[in-house]
Amino acid sequence: MPQLPSFIQMYRDLVAIPSVSCLDPSWDTSNKEVIEKLAGWLESLGFQIDVHELDRQPGKYNLLAHYVPDGMTQGGLLLAGHTDTVPWDEGRWTHDPFKLREENGRLYGLGTADMKGFFAFVIEALRRIDLRTLKKPLYILATADEETTMAGARELDAFGHLKPDFAIIGEPTSMTPVIMHKGHLTESVRVTGKSGHSSNPAAGINAIEVMHDVITQLRSVQNDFRKRYQDDSFEVPYPTLNFGAIHGGDAANRICACCELHLDMRPLPGMNIDELYGVIDERLIEVKAKYPGAICLEHMHEPIPGYRCDPESEIVQLAQGLTGNPPEPANYCTEAPFVQALGCQTIIMGPGNIAQAHQPDEFIQIDEIAPAQSQLRDLIRSVCL
Numbered sequence: 001m002p003q004l005p006s007f008i009q010m011y012r013d014l015v016a017i018p019s020v021s022c023l024d025p026s027w028d029t030s031n032k033e034v035i036e037k038l039a040g041w042l043e044s045l046g047f048q049i050d051v052h053e054l055d056r057q058p059g060k061y062n063l064l065a066h067y068v069p070d071g072m073t074q075g076g077l078l079l080a081g082h083t084d085t086v087p088w089d090e091g092r093w094t095h096d097p098f099k100l101r102e103e104n105g106r107l108y109g110l111g112t113a114d115m116k117g118f119f120a121f122v123i124e125a126l127r128r129i130d131l132r133t134l135k136k137p138l139y140i141l142a143t144a145d146e147e148t149t150m151a152g153a154r155e156l157d158a159f160g161h162l163k164p165d166f167a168i169i170g171e172p173t174s175m176t177p178v179i180m181h182k183g184h185l186t187e188s189v190r191v192t193g194k195s196g197h198s199s200n201p202a203a204g205i206n207a208i209e210v211m212h213d214v215i216t217q218l219r220s221v222q223n224d225f226r227k228r229y230q231d232d233s234f235e236v237p238y239p240t241l242n243f244g245a246i247h248g249g250d251a252a253n254r255i256c257a258c259c260e261l262h263l264d265m266r267p268l269p270g271m272n273i274d275e276l277y278g279v280i281d282e283r284l285i286e287v288k289a290k291y292p293g294a295i296c297l298e299h300m301h302e303p304i305p306g307y308r309c310d311p312e313s314e315i316v317q318l319a320q321g322l323t324g325n326p327p328e329p330a331n332y333c334t335e336a337p338f339v340q341a342l343g344c345q346t347i348i349m350g351p352g353n354i355a356q357a358h359q360p361d362e363f364i365q366i367d368e369i370a371p372a373q374s375q376l377r378d379l380i381r382s383v384c385l
Contacts, residue, residue: 004044004127007369008107010120012100013037015109019116021060021084021145023300031144034083034116035061038142041123046131047140052158056151060144064159068137074163076137077383079376080339081118081170081350082146082153085111092360106363113352113364118170121351121369125377136384139164146335149301153338166315166383167339170350171332172357172364175372176325177316178348180233182240182266183306184333185273188298189214191248191291195257204255208248210291211259215243217283218263224279231268233329239276240266262300266333269306307336307346315345322378323349330354 005013019031039049047065054060063083068076088097088110095101097110111117122140131138139162143152156162171178191211196204218241225239241263248259267276280297288295309316311327320326327347332354340346351372352364 004041004123007120007124008100010041010123011107011109011112011117014116014120015100015111016098018098019084019111020087021148022087023148024087027087030059030061031083032059032061035063035142038063038083038119039065042140045123045126050159052155054144054151054155056149056154057145060151062144062152062155062158063140063142064162065140066137066161067131067134069134072137073161074137075165076139077380078139078141078162078164078167078339078342078344079122079170079380080141080143080167080335081115082143082335083116083119084145084147085114085116086147086358089360094361097362102366105366107366108361108363110362112356112362113172114354114357114362115171115350115352117352117364118350121170121373121376125373125380128377129380134384137164138380138384141339143335150304150335150338153335154302156338156342162342164342164344167342167344167346168315168319168350168379169334169336169339169346169348171334171348172352172354173330173349174325174353174368175323175349175351175375177319177323177327178330179309179311179316179327180269181307181330181333181336181348182234182268183271183273183337184304185263185265185267185276186300187263187265188300189261189263190296190298191259192294192296193255193257193259196255198253198255201255204257205291205294206255207259207294208256210287210294211246211248211261213287213290214284214295215261217287218243218280221280221283224283228279229268229271234268235331239268239271240264267306269308271306273303273305304333305337307334307340309336309340309345309347313345315347318379318382319347319349322375322382332357
């Protein structure tokens with residue numbers, strides 16, 4: 001078995017391995033090397049290892065490490081995280097994002113906070129626990145493509161024996177239990193018109209002008225969301241619709257034949273996704289009738305539903321008691337709804353601050369390392385010993 005490296009060396013090794021997930025193929029990389037590294041470390045601790053290549057994304061992998069005491073078939077604790085990172089702003093990092101750097105009381109590097117570093121925390125916490133003393137199962141889950149399609153989280157059924165009582169997803173929350181967040185939908189609206197010479201606009205169908213009508217109607221959808229739906233748990237208490245990118249046309253003297261708009265929508269927990277799409281379809285009826293066959297709405301990835309955990313649930317009370325931090329909602333989206341679908345009480349809680357996620361010179365504070373390791377160790381002992 002390979003010898004387990006120090007905590008800092010584990011952090012350094014994880015940061016050094018590129019594992020970017022991106023819808024742009026020029027950025028996208030496999031996470032296989034990260035999975036292999038984690039598999040070796042966890043196996044050295046005594047875990048059984050299962051690795052699943054994704055059906056949706058060949059070349060991407062999920063890992064499940066499990067230690068199940070004799071006679072136990074379910075229950076226990078799942079510690080989960082994703083192995084991928086977002087791309088990096090090459091011109092804005094002051095140092096190599098793949099070289100861990102210690103400076104000003106911080107550890108800098110891509111994935112230090114969001115969230116490859118979480119696995120180093122988990123393994124370090126386990127270093128002082130004899131797995132043979134566990135009374136309940138302990139699982140470590142490492143997924144692929146959380147930053148894009150959540151393809152890894154959508155294939156947890158590949159691990160048929162994964163039936164924990166509790167799950168903790170180690171996104172960077174400063175060890176505050178997060179118990180709800182909105183969902184995430186990314187949509188493309190494509191308008192196909194008819195090109196022609198700009199000197200006679202009536203000879204074609206200008207896709208930019210049609211898109212103007214589409215956007216006008218979608219602006220009214222934004223107002224519909226505010227009026228129809230409300231959840232005061234969130235800072236922004238209604239579903240949102242954001243116009244994120246638009247592309248159309250190729251020359252000023254041509255009638256634009258194609259225009260594409262990318263939307264981001266954030267439904268509230270418990271919202272019916274089909275109902276949300278219904279609001280959009282209702283608003284676009286007249287424009288579609290005016291331009292038959294010209295307007296197409298496509299999903300850029302499968303919808304991610306919202307998530308909510310009962311604040312009175314056992315795992316929330318345990319996490320709050322050990323950390324001293326009361327539960328909160330979050331504005332970002334995670335794998336929680338897919339993990340929760342396993343039938344377990346699920347929270348989001350990990351070291352690092354979400355403010356550092358997706359930022360140049362991403363970092364984690366060194367002075368939060370020891371407390372977080374101790375809290376994770378206490379959580380494992382509380383559930384599994």
